[in-house]
Amino acid sequence: MENKLKLIRTKNGLSQEALAEKSGVSVRTIQRLEAGNDGSIDTMNLLASALNVSLTDLFITKDPDQEFKVAGAQTQLDYQLATRRQEFKGYNIAFIGCWIGIMFLWGIGLQLLPNDILVDVFGALWFVGWILMFPIKQLLITNYINPKLDQKYPLTKLHLDKNKRKRHS
Structure with a gap:
């Protein structure tokens, strides 16, 4: 699934190293994700939080199954935030x-x-x-x-x- 990680990161003026420090995700993982490799929903959630965007904002998808997966992860995050x-x-x-x-x-x-x-x-x-x-x-x-x-x-x-x-x- 394609992501907009690099676009959003650069728009926020963050280097890969700064995003890694802010999110707790390794620089290597960020490099792989920006190169087009898939990442776990949990990792993408950490990055979305660090970038102050919703999880769904990070993805470009035309696949209904993938959209459902991302929407489910966003729902889980919203539930955890409300409960917390x-x-x-x-x-x-x-x-x-x-x-x-x-x-x-x-x-x-x-x-x-x-x-x-x-x-x-x-x-x-x-x-x-x-x-x-x-x-x-x-x-x-x-x-x-x-x-x-x-x-x-x-x-x-x-x-x-x-x-x-x-x-x-």
């Missing part, structure tokens, strides 16, 4: 809910402290806790949630908007 975004949203809501609950209990606990110095110290720490909420959330996303979701939904790994809800225009 929904799961990410759940993690986000759970984190914020737990953080607010903990901070609420901490605030109530301040009223139970026996002296004003402890109230001042733990009150200042309570305030700092609110400031640290978003950096801690980002740390969890980067080090725990994204690697877990990348493994569970491998087709979405290179998508820059993999955790954001798709906006309809």
